[in-house]
Amino acid sequence: MKASSDMTPTTEKAHSSTDAHIFLLARRPLIEERLGQLVPAETTEPTSVHRAMRWSLFAGGKRFRPTLVLAVGEIFNAKIETLLSTACAFEMIHTYSLIHDDLPSMDDDDLRRGRPTCHIQFGEAVAILAGDALQTLAFQTIAEDDCLDEGVRVRVIIETARAAGTPAGMVAGQSFDLAAESRVIKGEELELIHRYKTGAMITAAARCGAIIGGADEAQLNHVSAYAERLGLLFQITDDLLDVTASVEDLGKTPGKDARAQKATYPALYGLEATRERAQSVYHEACTALDHIEQSTHLLRAIACAVLERRA
């Protein structure tokens, strides 16, 4: 189960990726159940906003960020109960960002995960409010989590907020992404957009799992290095899927980014070089884990699952 075993051929990787899927299958019902408890019921007023929040939260998302909180936390021996609310907070912020990004004035998407987007289903006003309320609920959820010491809650809120906002978080990334749509950008700029738009929250999810598990500063740095590569890998494979996957696999129209002339890795580097880049980023993620004493098999398996994902 040491680092080197994940540097080896595809059969070994297939084994790893299976372990990640098993972990996801085992943890996902717990995440969904807790999310269901944390978000007000559809029958609670204002019903339109709560229905919209749940429409987008329970739309078949992969739960990648909450899974990462759980996986990293468990590696540092945190009890799952101490991780679940923070994990759900990450999913709430991710979902709020999807709702707002899909709006007509932003990416103008009608379809996500095979279903109408929030504003198509509930109207723009309700969608904006549902996104706003999900962000609020995320911070409330962490602050109210009495499984955690107050000092840990504060640290987790700071990590989450910095990764979600500006100048170096998700909102900054979405802003750069929108600004880049109308012009040709280079590879470095594309990487910066992704690092902010999706990478920051993925890194924060991993760090918060480690913080709850009591990781020290050195361990936190290694977790960050792993998660930064994982976030980049996630984005590269996302771009690859946009080119290669079918509409059934994705639940959205493939090739949309390419047609919209959005900068993607395949558009910039070509398909083959992008696949090679994915491989090398995967290995960099695994290398970062070599410095961690604890068994990191699960985190390698997750990186492998991202490398090999088909949706």
Place this chain on the structure above:
Amino acid sequence: MKASSDMTPTTEKAHSSTDAHIFLLARRPLIEERLGQLVPAETTEPTSVHRAMRWSLFAGGKRFRPTLVLAVGEIFNAKIETLLSTACAFEMIHTYSLIHDDLPSMDDDDLRRGRPTCHIQFGEAVAILAGDALQTLAFQTIAEDDCLDEGVRVRVIIETARAAGTPAGMVAGQSFDLAAESRVIKGEELELIHRYKTGAMITAAARCGAIIGGADEAQLNHVSAYAERLGLLFQITDDLLDVTASVEDLGKTPGKDARAQKATYPALYGLEATRERAQSVYHEACTALDHIEQSTHLLRAIACAVLERRA
């Protein structure tokens, strides 16, 4: 300076209201300075989002909520330094809500405080992101405020989030308000909308000031009772101003709510009965303060200033 002195004729009230204005004049530069430090500079990337955040934050707002944090906190002997960041967080959340409420799909306002609204100036996408980032920054600001014990930070974040979100906070109120636009509503429903839409955050601002000042549960309850009446008074006088003030006073088109057939107190009860209601709500606010040992002169003066406000 005891309670009874505020129940007396207009000359006494005029004196009180002057004290509130003096307090505001003295504290306002401190609030503005701290806000300026907390929000990224206009030259920091993404510049469009940071310019939009500052456009709306520094638009001549009354700083009512942060002032209330400071006034209540100081009554309980909190040092101003321990109150300022929380005060600014309330202004950030208030400003984010104004930016989103002004959007075309919401209240569709082009003008606020005599200037183009955020989406008119910067476009809808940037306005949505600026609102999102301001909400994030509010929670980050409280979490990072090392003047406060971590336990206090957690309590302040919980109060703020509950008041900002759903089911009983600002977002719920905005949702009810939008839903009420298309039909005739009664007085009780109007009061509920205001209690959620503006009252909850005003009450939370007062409570957070008291929490930082170390108020006990009984004191907190009296502060809440005062602030709930103050919030209601604020809304009633807002409705009155919409009918009676000039465009120069308001910085927006007066009578807009009435023309939009929005439910207002004057529309429901008539001008004279609304003025009487304002008077009695003012007295109820002062009565709630009778139970607090500390000198509450400043809080009475603030209520008086709201009763007599001209803009």
